[in-house]
Amino acid sequence: MATRDSFFFAPRALSSRWAQVLTLAVFVFMGVTLITRLPAWSLIDDRAFDYLSTIGAEPLPEHGPIIVAIDEPALAEINTQWPWPRSLHARLISQLRAAGARVIALDIVFSEPSVPVEDEALAAVLGSDVVLAGDETFVTSSQADQFIRVLPLKMFSDRQALTGIASISLDGDGVLREIPSYDDGFAAIVAAAAGLEVELPEPGSRIQVFGGPRSYPTVSYYQALDPENFLPPGLFKDRLVIVGLSLQNAPSITSGGADAFATSHTVHTGKLVAGAEIQATIFDNLRLKRSIVDASGTAKQLLLLAAISAAAVLVRKGTGWRTVAAQAAAILVLFAGSHIAVRFGRIFVSPIGPSLAFFGIVAAQAMLDYAQERKSRRQITRAFSQYLAPALVDQLARDPSKLKLGGEKRELSILFCDVRGFTTIAEQLKDDPEQLTMLINRLLTPLSDIVLSHGGTIDKYIGDCVMAFWNAPLDDPAHAVHAVSAALGMLDSIEALNAELKAEAVAVGRTHYPLRIGIGINTGDCVVGNMGSTRRFDYSALGDAVNLAARLESASKNYGLSLLIGGKTADAVRDRYAVLELDRIAVKGKTEELPVSTVVRACDDLACAAHQKFLQARYRGDLELQRSLAPDLMKSIPELATYYGAASCGSADATGPERKP
Numbered sequence: 001m002a003t004r005d006s007f008f009f010a011p012r013a014l015s016s017r018w019a020q021v022l023t024l025a026v027f028v029f030m031g032v033t034l035i036t037r038l039p040a041w042s043l044i045d046d047r048a049f050d051y052l053s054t055i056g057a058e059p060l061p062e063h064g065p066i067i068v069a070i071d072e073p074a075l076a077e078i079n080t081q082w083p084w085p086r087s088l089h090a091r092l093i094s095q096l097r098a099a100g101a102r103v104i105a106l107d108i109v110f111s112e113p114s115v116p117v118e119d120e121a122l123a124a125v126l127g128s129d130v131v132l133a134g135d136e137t138f139v140t141s142s143q144a145d146q147f148i149r150v151l152p153l154k155m156f157s158d159r160q161a162l163t164g165i166a167s168i169s170l171d172g173d174g175v176l177r178e179i180p181s182y183d184d185g186f187a188a189i190v191a192a193a194a195g196l197e198v199e200l201p202e203p204g205s206r207i208q209v210f211g212g213p214r215s216y217p218t219v220s221y222y223q224a225l226d227p228e229n230f231l232p233p234g235l236f237k238d239r240l241v242i243v244g245l246s247l248q249n250a251p252s253i254t255s256g257g258a259d260a261f262a263t264s265h266t267v268h269t270g271k272l273v274a275g276a277e278i279q280a281t282i283f284d285n286l287r288l289k290r291s292i293v294d295a296s297g298t299a300k301q302l303l304l305l306a307a308i309s310a311a312a313v314l315v316r317k318g319t320g321w322r323t324v325a326a327q328a329a330a331i332l333v334l335f336a337g338s339h340i341a342v343r344f345g346r347i348f349v350s351p352i353g354p355s356l357a358f359f360g361i362v363a364a365q366a367m368l369d370y371a372q373e374r375k376s377r378r379q380i381t382r383a384f385s386q387y388l389a390p391a392l393v394d395q396l397a398r399d400p401s402k403l404k405l406g407g408e409k410r411e412l413s414i415l416f417c418d419v420r421g422f423t424t425i426a427e428q429l430k431d432d433p434e435q436l437t438m439l440i441n442r443l444l445t446p447l448s449d450i451v452l453s454h455g456g457t458i459d460k461y462i463g464d465c466v467m468a469f470w471n472a473p474l475d476d477p478a479h480a481v482h483a484v485s486a487a488l489g490m491l492d493s494i495e496a497l498n499a500e501l502k503a504e505a506v507a508v509g510r511t512h513y514p515l516r517i518g519i520g521i522n523t524g525d526c527v528v529g530n531m532g533s534t535r536r537f538d539y540s541a542l543g544d545a546v547n548l549a550a551r552l553e554s555a556s557k558n559y560g561l562s563l564l565i566g567g568k569t570a571d572a573v574r575d576r577y578a579v580l581e582l583d584r585i586a587v588k589g590k591t592e593e594l595p596v597s598t599v600v601r602a603c604d605d606l607a608c609a610a611h612q613k614f615l616q617a618r619y620r621g622d623l624e625l626q627r628s629l630a631p632d633l634m635k636s637i638p639e640l641a642t643y644y645g646a647a648s649c650g651s652a653d654a655t656g657p658e659r660k661p
Contacts, residue, residue: 024364028308029305032304042172043173045350045353046171053206054265060211064216064284066218066235067219067274067276068220068243069221069276087121092221096241099236100236102194103131104130105186108133109150109152123155126161130193131164131190132156133165133166134164134165136165149165164187166186167182175261175262176262180282181203185282191287198286208291212263212265219235224236244279245274247260247274259274261273292348293346299349304354311358311362323366327358331359334354338350410471413569414541415456415468415519416467419443419464419515421516447490453489455474455476457469468486483523488563490519491519491563501515518557520556522549522568526541526543527543544587548594551587552596555585560645560646566595567594569597580597580615600640617629618647626647630644
C-alpha cells in the first residue's frame with residue numbers, strides 16, 4: 001500500500017524528485033569540473049584524442065615528403081661506423097638534386113666539426129634547397145633554467161643552407177601530440193624552402209597523424225645514393241625529401257629507439273615513429289592545415305552542462321533498462337560527435353568529462369531509485385501481506401505500478417463468508433473466552449488461507465464474517481472462477497475442521513457444536529482502492545455488487561444451502577462448474593429481480609434437466625409438478641435436498657436480511 005505522502009501528495013512527490021535530480025546535477029557538475037582540473041585528467045583526455053583522431057585514419061596526403069631512411073639495410077650496405085663521413089651526405093645531396101628533388105631536408109644536427117675535408121665536402125653542395133636540423137634543449141640547474149640552441153656549423157649556414165629546429169615536446173605520457181611552436185621549426189623551414197606559405201597554428205595545436213611507422217614513402221639511404229640502379233625513374237622529381245634515422249630494430253615503446261617517438265597512432269600498433277616521418281607529418285599538417293585545436297574552456301563547460309541537462313531530463317521520471325540503453329546511446333553520441341568535430345571541424349572536444357557526468361547522474365539516480373524501490377517494496381509487503389497471497393504481494397513488490405493508488409472502477413468478484421449460528425456457540429462459551437478466541441482463529445485461519453491461495457484479496461473481517469474479492473489490486477481475468485473455487489475449498493475446510501473439533505470434544509467429554517458457514521458470491525462493477533481518511537485508510541471495495549454479495553450470503557440459509565452466487569458469477573463459471581439456478585430475488589433499491597444460483601459438485605444431464613423442469617414449475621407456481629419432481633431430485637442432487645423439500649411445500653423464501661459490508 002502506498003504511503004500517505006505518495007497517495008495524497010503526488011504533485012509534491014514529483015516536485016521532490018525534480019529537486020533531487022537538480023541537486024544531483026549540481027553536485028555532479030561541480031565534481032566533474034573539479035576532477036577535470038586535475039593534472040592527471042589531461043592524460044585521459046589525451047588518450048581519448050589518440051583514439052578519436054585515428055579511428056578511420058585520414059589517408060596519407062598526396063605529394064607529401066619522401067623519407068630517405070638511415071636504416072639497418074643502409075648501415076649494412078655502407079658498412080661504415082656511425083656517424084658517417086659528411087662527404088657521404090654530400091654525395092647523397094648531389095644525387096637527390098640530380099634526381100630532381102625540390103627540397104632536401106636532413107634531420108641530422110651537424111653542430112660539431114669533423115675532419116675538415118669532410119666538412120668542406122658537405123659545405124660545397126649546400127644551397128637554399130637544403131635544410132639542416134637544429135636542436136633546442138631546456139636545461140634545468142640549481143642556478144637557472146635556460147633554453148640552449150644547438151645550430152649547424154657556421155660554415156654550413158654561410159652556404160645559404162636553411163636551418164630548422166627539429167626539437168619536439170612530448171606529453172606527460174611520453175607521446176608526441178603537439179605541433180612545435182617554433183617560428184623556425186624544421187617542418188616550417190622545409191615549407192619555406194619549397195616556396196610554400198604556411199601559417200603556424202596556435203600554440204598547443206595537436207598533430208593529425210596519417211598512420212603508423214613507414215606510412216610515408218620510404219627508401220633506404222643506400223638506394224638514394226644510386227637511384228638510377230635501385231629506384232624507379234622520376235621518384236624524386238619535384239618532391240620534398242627528408243633524410244633521417246629510421247631504425248626498425250627498436251620498434252616498440254618499451255625498447256625505445258634512436259630518434260623514434262610514440263604518436264597518437266601508437267595506441268593501435270605499439271610502434272614508434274621515426275623522427276623524419278614525424279617531421280613529414282608536421283609538414284603536411286602545416287601545408288594542408290590539418291592540425292587540431294582544443295575547444296575553448298567555455299565550449300567544454302557548455303557541453304558538460306548540456307550532457308548533465310540531458311541526463312537530468314532522462315531520469316526525471318524514473319530509471320530502468322530503457323534509461324541504461326539511452327545512457328549508452330548518449331555516450332556513443334558524445335564520442336561520435338567528438339570524432340566528427342575532430343575529423344571535419346579540426347576541433348577536439350573531449351567526450352570523457354561529459355560522458356562521466358552523464359553516467360554519474362544516471363548511475364547515482366538509479367541507485368537512489370533502487371533504494372527507494374526497496375523501501376517501497378518493504379512498505380507494499382508490509383501493507384498487503386496481511387490480506388494478499390504471498391505471490392501477489394511479491395508481484396506488487398516487483399512492480400508497484402500495478403497498484404493504482406486511490407479509487408478505480410473495475411469488475412470484481414466479491415465473496416462473503418459467515419458462520420451459521422455463531423451467536424449460539426459464543427453463548428455456550430461465554431465463560432471460556434480463550435476457547436472462543438481459539439475457535440474463531442482456527443476457523444478464520446483456514447478460510448483466509450484458502451482465499452489467499454486462490455489469488456483473492458481479504459478486504460476485512462467482520463466478527464465471524466470474512467469479506468474478500470478478486471481482480472484487484474492485480475488483474476485476474478478468471479476472477480469469478482477463482483472466487484467459486486475458493487468457496488468450494490472453504491466448504492471442504494469446514495468439514496475437516498469439524499472432524500478435528502469433534503474428535504477433541506469427545507476426547508475431553510465436551511459437547512461438540514458443529515460449525516456451518518454460508519457463502520455469497522457476486523460479480524459486478526465496484527470502486528476499489530484506498531478508502532478512509534488522511535490519517536488512516538484501507539484497501540477496500542464499495543458498490544452495489546458488494547451489497548448484493550452480502551445479501552446472497554445472508555439469503556443462503558433461507559434455501560438451506562451453503563453457497564449462493566449471482567447471475568454474472570454464474571455466467572462466468574458455467575463452463576467450469578455445475579451451476580444450477582434457484583430463484584429470482586428482488587434487491588433493495590432495484591425494481592428488477594435478479595437470478596441466484598448455486599454450484600453443486602456433480603449433476604448429470606438427466607438431473608440437470610429435471611432441475612430445470614422443477615425451476616420452471618417454481619416460477620409458474622406449479623406446486624403439484626414441484627412435489628412430483630422433488631423426491632427424485634433430492635436423491636440425484638442431495639446437496640439441494642432442503643431446497644427441493646421446502647420449495648415443493650411452497651415455503652422456500654429468499655427474503656432474508658440484507659448484510660451490508
